Amino acid sequence: xxxxxxxxxxxxxxxxxxxNSKPVGDGSFWMLNYDSLIMSVILGVLVMGxxxxxxxxxxxxxxxxxxxxxxxxxxxxxxxxxxxxxxDRHSFIAPTALTVFLWVLAMNAMDFLPVDVxxxxxxxxxxxxxxxxxxxxDINTTFALALAVWFLMIFFSIKAKGLGxxxxxxxxxxxxxxxxxxxxSALGYLGLLLSPLLFVANFAFNMIxxxxxxxxxxxxxxxxxxxxxxxxxxxxxxxxxxxxxxxFGAILGAGWSIFHILIVALQAFIFMMLTVVYLAMxxxxx
Amino acid sequence: MNINxxxxxxxxxxxxxxxxxxxxVWPPLLKAIETRQKEIAxxxxxxxxxxxxxxxxxKKSEVTLNEAKQKASEIVGQAEKRATQIVExxxxxxKVEGERILTGAKAEIDQEVNRAKEGLRAQVSALAVAGAExxxxxxxxxxxHSEMLxxxxxxx
Numbered sequence: 316x317x318x319x320x321x322x323x324x325x326x327x328x329x330x331x332x333x334x335n336s337k338p339v340g341d342g343s344f345w346m347l348n349y350d351s352l353i354m355s356v357i358l359g360v361l362v363m364g365x366x367x368x369x370x371x372x373x374x375x376x377x378x379x380x381x382x383x384x385x386x387x388x389x390x391x392x393x394x395x396x397x398x399x400x401x402x403d404r405h406s407f408i409a410p411t412a413l414t415v416f417l418w419v420l421a422m423n424a425m426d427f428l429p430v431d432v433x434x435x436x437x438x439x440x441x442x443x444x445x446x447x448x449x450x451x452x453d454i455n456t457t458f459a460l461a462l463a464v465w466f467l468m469i470f471f472s473i474k475a476k477g478l479g480x481x482x483x484x485x486x487x488x489x490x491x492x493x494x495x496x497x498x499x500s501a502l503g504y505l506g507l508l509l510s511p512l513l514f515v516a517n518f519a520f521n522m523i524x525x526x527x528x529x530x531x532x533x534x535x536x537x538x539x540x541x542x543x544x545x546x547x548x549x550x551x552x553x554x555x556x557x558x559x560x561x562x563f564g565a566i567l568g569a570g571w572s573i574f575h576i577l578i579v580a581l582q583a584f585i586f587m588m589l590t591v592v593y594l595a596m597x598x599x600x601x
Numbered sequence: 602m603n604i605n606x607x608x609x610x611x612x613x614x615x616x617x618x619x620x621x622x623x624x625x626v627w628p629p630l631l632k633a634i635e636t637r638q639k640e641i642a643x644x645x646x647x648x649x650x651x652x653x654x655x656x657x658x659x660k661k662s663e664v665t666l667n668e669a670k671q672k673a674s675e676i677v678g679q680a681e682k683r684a685t686q687i688v689e690x691x692x693x694x695x696k697v698e699g700e701r702i703l704t705g706a707k708a709e710i711d712q713e714v715n716r717a718k719e720g721l722r723a724q725v726s727a728l729a730v731a732g733a734e735x736x737x738x739x740x741x742x743x744x745x746h747s748e749m750l751x752x753x754x755x756x757x
Contacts, residue, residue, distance in 0.1 A: 343605070345605070346606060348607040352607060355611060355614060359618045367621070370625070373629045373633035374633060375640060382633075410619070414615075450611075455611055459612040460611070463612045
């Protein structure tokens, strides 16, 4: 505590927003945020393992309470996917949606851990000077998920339409493309001459779409979780100013936590829905 | 907030989790739920089938009941007819038997009367002989006149 009290507010915030980053190679890219990776892997194993533990003994008869709960989640995710994607959802897209939803939900929920309590009683005794509990407030995590979905999107697009169909769509959607026709007037000749420009427009549009999708997908989640974390830190700062600050900081912290339950669940849901929408769109031909 | 190797590590973790869910989590849950859905659907279908079968059975039982009632009344009618027939027959038989007994009795009475007449005749002839014997005593030989006397007795 003695060292903490000498920290300035900016040092306090910087301290809590620094990753446990270790180099795994040369260069600034070859750094690994152990906190994000370990927390997310633990949460993933915990959540999916729990579901798997229930699923492997799932009975078609009267379900246990645990199975009923898992089936509730299953039904919720399956219903969402069914409304968006009209193909064989059970072979890949629906299980992926379940994974994304539960994993992101669990990672977001780490925001409820009180940062200073965790630091002083768990991480610092373990010798971890810097340790961030919320993997989704690391841009690497959200971008990794969004990028994986992005690759899946391209994969399914090519799988559904063929490589030729996919390339064709890059140049012919959304405005349509040049077709050879016999012009009947001067204007017709002009049109025939200019119609290849549609390729450029179509391609530019598609590129913007392909770039904006993973960015908006990942940054939305990251921004929400990061902002939530910062607000907790600001309330923590206020709590350090004295009795009044501690009182109001605690009340506001509780309020923000309660409101944050909504954000945590909502962002996990939005991330899952966007994943499903992107993958479903990849299957549709234009 | 730099993009670094964590990106690749997290993507691998994500891929592994997706693979795990696709392979081990989703199929058993889906199977359990679909099996239960099918069981419930089958149960509902069986219930509605049973209901319709019940209706058919109720109709059938009503028809059978009506038939049975009709048959029963037929049988009762027949039995009544037969009973009156039997009573009539018995009456006829009794009449005949009565008449037979009556005629038998009459014949017996006639026989008795005849037998009594015969007895009386024999006794009268004996009395007549005895009377005549007393009257005639000597002249009349019982043996010689017995023939004549029995003729006389037969005429009585």
